[in-house]
Amino acid sequence: MSSSQVTGRPTTVKDAEIAVEQRRVDQAHARLEEMRAEAQAMIEEGYRQALAGTKGSLVDRDAMVYQAALRVQALNVADDGLVFGRLDLADGQTRYIGRIGVRTRDHEPMVIDWRAPAAEAFYRATPEDPQGVVRRRVLHTRGRTVVDLEDDLLDPSAADSLTIVGDGAFIASLARTREGTMRDIVATIQREQDEVIRAPADGTVLVRGAPGTGKTAVALHRVAYLLFRHRRRFGSRGVLVVGPNRRFTAYIERVLPSLGEGSATLRSLGDLVEGVSATVHDPPELAALKGSAAMAPVLRRAVTDHPPGAPDKLRVVHGGVVVELGRPQLDKLRTSLHRRSTGSVNASRRRVAEALLDALWERYVHTGGTEPEPDEPVQGELALWEGILAEGGLAPLDEQDRPSSPADRTSREAFVKNVREQRAFTDFLTAWWPIRRPLDVLRSLGDAARLRRAAGRDLDRAQVELLAASWRRALAGDPPTLSYQDIALLDEIDALLGPPPQPSRATAREEDPYVVDGIDILTGEVVADEDWEPGLQELTTTIERLERARRVDDEVADVRPEYAHIVVDEAQDLSPMQWRMLGRRGRQATWTIVEDPAQSAWEDLEEARKAMEAALDGPAARRGRSRRPRRRPRHEYELTTNYRNTTEIAAVSARVLRLALPEARPARAVRSSGHRPVIDLVPEEELQAAARRAVRTLLEQVEGTIGVIVPLPGDAWGESDRRALSAGFPERVQVLDVLEAKGLEFDAAVICAPETIAAQSPRGLRVLYVAVSRATQRLTVLTADPVWRRRLAGGESAR
Numbered sequence: 005m006s007s008s009q010v011t012g013r014p015t016t017v018k019d020a021e022i023a024v025e026q027r028r029v030d031q032a033h034a035r036l037e038e039m040r041a042e043a044q045a046m047i048e049e050g051y052r053q054a055l056a057g058t059k060g061s062l063v064d065r066d067a068m069v070y071q072a073a074l075r076v077q078a079l080n081v082a083d084d085g086l087v088f089g090r091l092d093l094a095d096g097q098t099r100y101i102g103r104i105g106v107r108t109r110d111h112e113p114m115v116i117d118w119r120a121p122a123a124e125a126f127y128r129a130t131p132e133d134p135q136g137v138v139r140r141r142v143l144h145t146r147g148r149t150v151v152d153l154e155d156d157l158l159d160p161s162a163a164d165s166l167t168i169v170g171d172g173a174f175i176a177s178l179a180r181t182r183e184g185t186m187r188d189i190v191a192t193i194q195r196e197q198d199e200v201i202r203a204p205a206d207g208t209v210l211v212r213g214a215p216g217t218g219k220t221a222v223a224l225h226r227v228a229y230l231l232f233r234h235r236r237r238f239g240s241r242g243v244l245v246v247g248p249n250r251r252f253t254a255y256i257e258r259v260l261p262s263l264g265e266g267s268a269t270l271r272s273l274g275d276l277v278e279g280v281s282a283t284v285h286d287p288p289e290l291a292a293l294k295g296s297a298a299m300a301p302v303l304r305r306a307v308t309d310h311p312p313g314a315p316d317k318l319r320v321v322h323g324g325v326v327v328e329l330g331r332p333q334l335d336k337l338r339t340s341l342h343r344r345s346t347g348s349v350n351a352s353r354r355r356v357a358e359a360l361l362d363a364l365w366e367r368y369v370h371t372g373g374t375e376p377e378p379d380e381p382v383q384g385e386l387a388l389w390e391g392i393l394a395e396g397g398l399a400p401l402d403e404q405d406r407p408s409s410p411a412d413r414t415s416r417e418a419f420v421k422n423v424r425e426q427r428a429f430t431d432f433l434t435a436w437w438p439i440r441r442p443l444d445v446l447r448s449l450g451d452a453a454r455l456r457r458a459a460g461r462d463l464d465r466a467q468v469e470l471l472a473a474s475w476r477r478a479l480a481g482d483p484p485t486l487s488y489q490d491i492a493l494l495d496e497i498d499a500l501l502g503p504p505p506q507p508s509r510a511t512a513r514e515e516d517p518y519v520v521d522g523i524d525i526l527t528g529e530v531v532a533d534e535d536w537e538p539g540l541q542e543l544t545t546t547i548e549r550l551e552r553a554r555r556v557d558d559e560v561a562d563v564r565p566e567y568a569h570i571v572v573d574e575a576q577d578l579s580p581m582q583w584r585m586l587g588r589r590g591r592q593a594t595w596t597i598v599e600d601p602a603q604s605a606w607e608d609l610e611e612a613r614k615a616m617e618a619a620l621d622g623p624a625a626r627r628g629r630s631r632r633p634r635r636r637p638r639h640e641y642e643l644t645t646n647y648r649n650t651t652e653i654a655a656v657s658a659r660v661l662r663l664a665l666p667e668a669r670p671a672r673a674v675r676s677s678g679h680r681p682v683i684d685l686v687p688e689e690e691l692q693a694a695a696r697r698a699v700r701t702l703l704e705q706v707e708g709t710i711g712v713i714v715p716l717p718g719d720a721w722g723e724s725d726r727r728a729l730s731a732g733f734p735e736r737v738q739v740l741d742v743l744e745a746k747g748l749e750f751d752a753a754v755i756c757a758p759e760t761i762a763a764q765s766p767r768g769l770r771v772l773y774v775a776v777s778r779a780t781q782r783l784t785v786l787t788a789d790p791v792w793r794r795r796l797a798g799g800e801s802a803r
């Protein structure tokens with residue numbers, strides 16, 4: 005649409021002002037087009053030169069093309085809402101604020117990037133502290149067209165010549181229809197939110213706030229801010245954003261790209277480990293068990309136990325002598341190997357092979373297979389020593405004190421060489437100390453006897469049975485049905501097992517004693533050809549790199565990448581084991597943690613807090629290496645305004661909060677709609693039918709999303725009930741359980757059976773608090789319990 009529709013013939017003061025702003029927006033877009041053409045030309049030039057260029061300069065040109073392509077990407081996202089704000093300053097200056105910075109050809113600023121220091125006053129100035137701003141204007145645009153304006157007069161004494169327009173467009177915009185994915189709030193960030201977004205980048209930023217206060221929105225805008233202001237630091241090692249589940253990450257995935265930041269990695273807690281992903285939530289009791297810190301020592305013991313199918317006898321032959329190690333010796337050896345091990349289990353295979361050979365050699369010596377040849381000179385010397393000692397009444401030399409002779413060495417070498425090449429030895433090594441994968445270890449714990457051995461005193465009998473049964477079920481299928489808590493356990497096991505020993509490089513392989521018949525017996529790998537060329541890497545083109553940077557799910561990511569900054573959303577729900585998993589990804593990281601303890605479904609918050617502190621402080625403090633534990637700086641904030649719920653819906657959620665946490669303060673809702681929530685009493689067997697009726701009514705009342713929030717699956721509310729509930733409804737109706745609803749929002753929500761939700765876990769009331777705080781416009785609650793109807797309706801008469 006062109007600007008002429010608004011500028012044609014202004015009829016009101018506001019139209020005239022809109023026409024003025026439209027001209028400015030048109031100029032900015034024209035310049036944006038030029039900048040895009042310049043960047044595009046740079047890409048083409050880069051390719052042209054690359055075709056003709058020398059090998060050395062290719063890298064520079066590649067980098068140039070890469071940068072230019074990134075620039076085009078950033079310029080493209082600015083098409084929508086390029087300019088959204090204007091500041092009129094007391095000194096007569098005017099500044100336009102936008103999604104990205106735009107300069108004239110002469111480098112004069114036309115639009116200032118919202119993250120730049122010069123834009124800060126746009127979000128921070130208030131009448132009490134105007135920061136030199138006389139008028140702040142928000143420009144509401146659709147595409148390139150200015151459709152509305154909203155002014156704040158911050159310093160009336162200095163505003164003689166300024167026109168003030170607006171009629172609460174910001175508050176009205178909060179009532180907008182929700183489309184199923186979150187949008188950026190860059191034009192309307194509020195002061196208390198801006199303080200979090202621009203908080204120092206040096207340690208941990210901890211943000212608390214009730215539902216709907218913008219915690220998620222703020223955390224994502226902070227990522228965009230950090231990447232803009234500290235690109236070198238955060239851009240290269242990356243930023244990880246972690247959300248509770250996949251539905252949530254899908255809900256927020258458009259926000260950062262719309263801010264021009266496609267490089268952050270977005271993952272749910274169920275998708276942090278390469279090669280596996282969670283598909284189910286455990287029931288509360290099981291989740292509490294799997295997530296508890298007690299699982300760490302249990303898993304440590306589990307990886308040191310003998311693996312399933314490990315042989316209990318090693319038998320080799322040398323020079324006609326049979327040498328054997330039995331179960332007691334082997335168990336002792338395994339214990340001592342684990343005790344002395346400083347690294348990971350898989351990587352110690354080389355040491356294991358050496359230790360087995362040592363033990364076999366010792367056995368062999370005992371069985372008399374090493375009698376030296378009589379004519380060896382060193383043996384003569386040895387006999388002399390023995391004679392002297394005997395004469396003095398002293399004990400003979402211990403085995404290890406005996407001076408080693410070339411003959412000894414030769415015979416040991418011959419022994420080792422021979423044994424190492426025996427099939428009996430190599431087969432034993434790979435079965436007794438196999439390269440284990442985390443899933444194999446977890447599967448082995450489906451055996452209750454094995455889990456009991458690993459449990460020590462950390463789990464009681466009933467807990468062992470519960471866990472073993474869960475893993476038997478989960479790992480029976482292919483692919484396995486893993487829970488969100490299982491993923492953290494797999495990561496813990498992975499950290500204990502470590503990667504397999506590195507295959508030796510082509511050059512070293514020839515002399516590698518563990519390469520037998522072309523197979524590296526430590527890694528199981530076929531040894532590569534002589535003409536294997538480590539330098540011959542696949543060339544990655546600029547465009548491929550760019551593509552890869554854009555992809556959220558990058559399959560080529562490192563096994564366990566580490567990040568420079570980690571954002572944790574809904575942090576109140578992380579279990580200790582999940583904190584440990586994150587800690588491993590951010591040993592040197594700074595953090596942004598957003599949470600609402602009142603929404604926590606986690607039972608032992610204290611234990612989870614400790615695990616969080618350990619993760620945030622990094623490995624040095626954890627291991628107590630430094631005398632004074634290294635505490636990274638911490639900045640804490642609280643958000644206090646609820647931008648999601650109407651005052652009517654917020655009143656219902658405040659009632660649940662009072663039941664769950666009498667001392668907690670609800671956030672202040674700022675928008676009322678006049679629509680009172682519907683709290684209906686329905687016979688239990690009719691709950692589902694009533695929910696479908698409620699959805700039909702709401703489909704008429706709201707244009708956007710409708711969430712039907714049901715209890716966790718148990719006797720009822722399983723997959724088939726959920727399917728029946730949603731059958732025939734359009735896509736904007738979603739049926740989901742209370743845990744899946746975390747962090748999401750809907751135009752309208754139907755809450756089924758609050759009494760069941762509240763009773764399903766020790767933290768059920770808090771879970772219900774999450775459910776009733778999801779709707780932006782309409783809320784319907786269907787209960788079979790008159791007490792609950794009264795509780796939720798408060799003093800108001802409910803239907």
Ligand SMILES: Nc1ncnc2c1ncn2[C@@H]1O[C@H](COP(=O)(O)OP(=O)(O)OP(=O)(O)O)[C@@H](O)[C@H]1O
Nearest residue numbers: 189192193194215216217218219220221647648747
């Ligand atoms: N300054 C703002 N301008 C416009 N909309 C806003 C603003 N702040 C928050 N919102 C909107 O309010 C809604 C709630 O925000 P968000 O989901 O970030 O809240 P939250 O605190 O994370 O909630 P919860 O604890 O329930 O997950 C979103 O639709 C968000 O876009």
